[in-house]
Amino acid sequence: MTARTTRRTMLGAALAAPAIWGKDAVAQIRRGDELTVGVWGGVQERIVRQYCGTPLEQQHGVKINYVLGGTTERRARAYAERGRPSFDVLYLNISESRQAVRDGVTQAPTANVPNFANLYPLARQGGYGVAFNPVTIVYDRRAVASPMTSWKDFWRDDLKGKVIWPTYPGAQGTSALLMSAKVWGGSERNIDPAFQNIARLKPFAAIQGSQDQLYGMFDSGVGAASVEFGSFTRRYAETRNPNIVVADPTEGQVVAMNVACITTGTRNQALAEAWVNLHLSPECQQAYAEQIYYSPTITNLTLPAELSAKLVMGQAAVEKLVDFDWGVVAQNEPRWSSRFTREIAG
Amino acid sequence: MTGRVGSGLLALPYGVWLLAAFAAPLGAVALLSVQQTGGMFDPILLVPSTEQYVELVGDRFYMRVFLNTLLLGVGVATACAVLGYPLALWLTRLPPRWKPLGFAIVLVPLLTNVVVRSLGIILLLAPRGIVASLAVELGLPRPDLLFGWFAVGLALTQVFLPFMVLALYDVLEGQEKRLDEAATSLGAGPAMRFFRVVLPLSLPGLRAGLVITFLLASESYVSAALVGGRKVLVSGMIVLKEGIEVMNYPLASALAMLMLFAGVLATFLIGRAIALLTPWIPGRPPLPRLRLPPALRRALVAVAEALAPIVSRLLLAIAILLLVFPLLLVAVASVNDSPQATVAQFVGFTLKWYALILENPRYLEDAWTSLQLALCAVAIALAISLPAAFALVRGGFAGREALGALYVLPLALPGIAIGLGMLRLLQWFNMVPPFLGILAVHVVLIAPFMLMLLRASVAQLDRSLEEAAGGLGATPARVFRRVILPQLGPGIGVACVIGFLNSFGEVTVTAFLTTARMQTLPVRIYAEATFSLENTVNAISTIFILVTIALLLLVNRLMPLDRVWRR
Secondary structure, three states: OOOHHHHHHHHHHHHHHHHHOOHHHHHOOOOOOOEEEEEEOOHHHHHHHHHHHHHHHHHHHOOOEEEEHHHHHHHHHHOOOOOOOOOEEEEHHHHHHHHHOOOOOOOOOOOOOOOHHEEEEHHHHHOOOEEEEOOEEEEEHHHHHOOOHHHHHHHHHHHHHEEEEEOOOOOHHHHHHHHHHOOOOOOOOOOHHHHHHHHHHOOOEEEEOOOOHHHHHOOOOOOOOEEEEHHHHHHHHHHOOOOOOOOOOOOOEEEEEEEEEOOOOOOOOOHHHHHHHHOHHHHHOOOOOOOOOOOOOEEOOOOOOHHHHOOOOHHHHHHHHHHHOOOHHHHHHHHHHHHHHHOOOO | OOOHHHHHHHOHHHHHHHHHHHHHHHHHHHHHHHOOOOOOOOOOOOOOHHHHHHHHOHHHHHHHHHHHHHHHHHHHHHHHHHHHHHHHHHHOOOHHHHHHHHHHHHOOHHHHHHHHHHHHHHHHHHHHHHHHHHHHHOOOOOOOOOOOOHHHHHHHHHHHHHHHHHHHHHHHHHOOHHHHHHHHHHHOOHHHHHHHHHHHHHHHHHHHHHHHHHHHHHHHOOOOOOHHHOOOHHHHHHHHHEEEEEOHHHHHHHHHHHHHHHHHHHHHHHHHHHHHHHOOOOOOOOOOOOOOHHHHHHHHHHHHHHHHHHHHHHHHHHHHHHHHHHHHHHHHHOEEEEEEOOOOOOOOOOHHHHHHHHHHHHHHHHHEEEEEEEHHHHHHHHHHHHHHHHHHHHHOOOOOOHHHHHHHHHHHHHHHHHHHHHHHHHHHOOOOOHHHHHHHHHHHHHHHHHHHHHHHHOOOHHHHHHHHHHHHHOOHHHHHHHHHHHHEEEEEHHHHHHHHHHHOOOOOOOOHEEOEOOOOOOOHHHHHHHOOOOOOOHHHHHHHHHHHHHHHHHHHHHHHOOHHHHH
């Protein structure tokens, strides 16, 4: 065990240096190589095993190791191991992934991954966007006076005390905060209007920290409306609670994205790129769309009309997603987080 | 027997283990807490700065959260004690063949996933939930119980109650039944017997229970986040948010250190208070007693005796319901044909979640890893904490109380902070073979629990038996095997069960340490839960509970959970 580690470490040290000059330092995949992937558990693990892991193992005689967990631990570990990563590929969200590239933790995407060419421009930053998963307004149709069609509707009288606000940071909380800024005359560079107006919504019915928690709240009638991923909520509404509506507000839905990131200093560059390429293949993207309503990030996939209607499909729809300057968002996260804890939660 | 200095040496292996496996993460956290700036990649300076502490202490928001958290800990520990006594007494009075089942009921919350347990609390307290409907039936206004301190306190009481019950069980079970009979024959009713005989004699167990429940409750944050609706803020959440989410390590570390100081102080104070109340253990003169006028005393006693049967039965019923409720929920959900585990309504019957687990070798592999890890951790923790318990009870050295507080340090440092410290040490940690590394950390995490429980059991030993055996010519080894061990049997059994379950279910720290080659079952479940919780979790919990009942039946055969000769 120890001898093996030492050999690996030395090999890594020897390969890390040329990796700075050119991406092709480890240009080929050798039998027996091991790729370590940090990913979510459950359905996500099952899909990537089937469409990325197993084909690579069969074709190249390599071994894929999966480290399961949430984004928070994964990101904290990747930062702690910067330059000497134990992960080769890890999955992050849109703002985390771009910040990780700036911090030198993960690599910017390149055309070494053939399917890179098929990506929407939005999915070509901070790594390889593997799924659009926009965040929007979701509500219980029985608990509101009329359908919600704008982000400003949270401030309607009939929703007073019935709003379930999403916690910050997190994709849902970030989207809710930024859209609040936007509809009240601010932006990611002028966040005050958001905090002032969100504070006006108090008291909240509750503050939610995850989709599961929100659905539990909807089940037990705790509140009327919240901000959540459209994909999972649609599944929840179809299987469990037909009263829940996934709104399409006039200001748009906020872009959120899962991003595959190759770590800086990986010893398995070529294998990592092959992994990402398979994740961007039409087959894998289709599986995601069918099983959990994730929208494809590639342009070369057509899906049945019935399924497409529930997703973000096509250039026009992708361009309609509300995008922000995620660099500014990431930089301000510590400040906003502390402000959220003081002024909104608690 | 060994001499006074010799018995102090028995505490050494435990100390050495702490130094080897706990000093490093604690040192990392302490060092991070005295950094001036909070940048992720800023170099670590060795010149200490009080910047972070000044910021925390000077900030009314942080201090309010910190104090609220400590109050929550006090409240939960008190509630656990109030509900724990009736339950532990009930457990000691169960006939031997029903004992394993009684233990299983107590352990249900520890065997159930935290998300599912919280769902139970939510269902109980929701606006249209069971308690609210009951209140409306009784003509009361609809109470708003969910998403507040009450819900958090209830959730924490539910999960930490088992620790209190098991801490009390052994000392109550070992109590001399003749004392109770003597008190009865002198005219004491149940209330007086409890307050004047049972309670004072069980104080060493209460000490262990209070320390454990206080520390766990003041560090926990997952339950608080789930049933507090994020409107309740506790210190652990701030450590998680600042440390792991925003990666401001120094501030998070400083807060963790403050929590550590508060925890050590509380442990020490509880220890001193119990020592003052149990003067007969070190052989000190008793405390002066407050004397009430006889008429008032008689009235008080009469009221207490009249209420005792009702109150004790009510508390017992509440405690059992609170413990068993998640079991019902889990068993029903495990056969519920719904994609998410957090469903309140029953959609349809299915066994597919069980099939998913049994078909998928990865669950079984990870369960096997967790099992090996937990068994090894318990064996090592027992080997180091049993001698340490003897040293802390019988050693004549100065500063025993301080050493006792020092030895529960790992319990006083929030798990999330240990994880944070390990993150900084990850490159070195990765050089240790994965199983040994995680094992070393798990021993540190469970040994304090076992030490606390064993210490109470050792304090309970009847030394005259040992002296008699020694006087009859038995060697110390023989005395240990034939006299001490049989008396300690139930205590050791309970400590091992608690240690095992803690290691087997640990996820806060392990989530930072698992690698591709070493993954435990709880980390897998946690990883699935962060995405979307499926009912496989409930199927696993149901299997766990069934296996636990089977194991308890087996344990009870081999090492009875009560003292056989007393039956």
